[in-house]
Amino acid sequence: MNMLDAAAAQAAYRDELVEAGLLIPTGVDGLYGRSGSFEEVVERFDALVTRWGGRDGAEVMRFPPALNRRYFEESEYLKSFPHLAGTIHSFAGDEKAHRSLLRRLEEGQDWTEDQVATDVVMTPAACYPVYPTVARRGPLPGEGRLIDVFSYCFRHEPSIDPARMQLFRMREYIRIGTADQVVEFRELWLERGRAMMASLEVPLEIDVANDPFFGRAGAMLSSSQREQKLKFELLIPITSSEKPTACLSFNYHQDHFGHLWDIRTADGGVAHTACVGFGMERVALALFRHHGFDIGQWPAPVRKLLWG
């Protein structure tokens, strides 16, 4: 399939989802409302993740979908993904500036001149607030830490692909500890993720992957990430079987975040981190794609798994 066909297939599938009422368009690519049954699937899948991961005793943390700007700056996100970041700006002018804002708005001109950066930035991945939070607590306990998060994430990647949203939800487990602890966690979830998604009777494959690092230096980071097998994705066909969509990802950051925030293990080493991320909208879309738009008609074993 060439690029044009792929784009046409994505647009056609988006139209189908909108027509079925599962996605509610807003006029912006990648920004959707969702129907009750779509949300029910997200909730049931979220509960399924908890059933598989909850026994490990993860500490639950829930953050709003925004980060302290200082954490964001420290994360070096702007080095790797400046094109995806969403910063929150707000009006900070005086009355004169306000009048000029209103005039420009009226005249259909750029009115954003007096918007200035606030202290908050949109969360790019659900695990970002966790590292500086854990760092602030001091050295890790011997067993390290395991954290459970769930957040809306923002990425400026508008697309007609219904599976590539600008605001979407990510559930994650994050392991912070020694290299051995963290690698073991990722191995465990690679197997669990496969078994969990297979139990939902969707076709899947797991493959090495890379993040979309920006620019020419980024191309090198991407290939080194692949060579070192730092990122795996669990892929399920949604709009194309040749180019299936990443629905879960399994990331080993080595000591990258440990270094950035000086997270220390119990014996004083720099902590390693890994996370497993579940793309909630993508998983829901994959289930609708393979089991149909009517959840009442889904295969009985899948219904039983999700609804009990």
Ligand code: ATP
């Ligand atoms: P892709 O390669 O498709 O851009 P990703 O590698 O950027 O995905 P991660 O950064 O690993 O994805 O994010 C974790 C999970 O969040 C992904 O496996 C996916 O399910 C989901 N996700 C990522 N980007 C989007 C998006 N734009 N819209 C919806 N879900 C997304």
Ligand code: ZN
């Ligand atoms: Zn993560």
Ligand code: MG
């Ligand atoms: Mg991406």
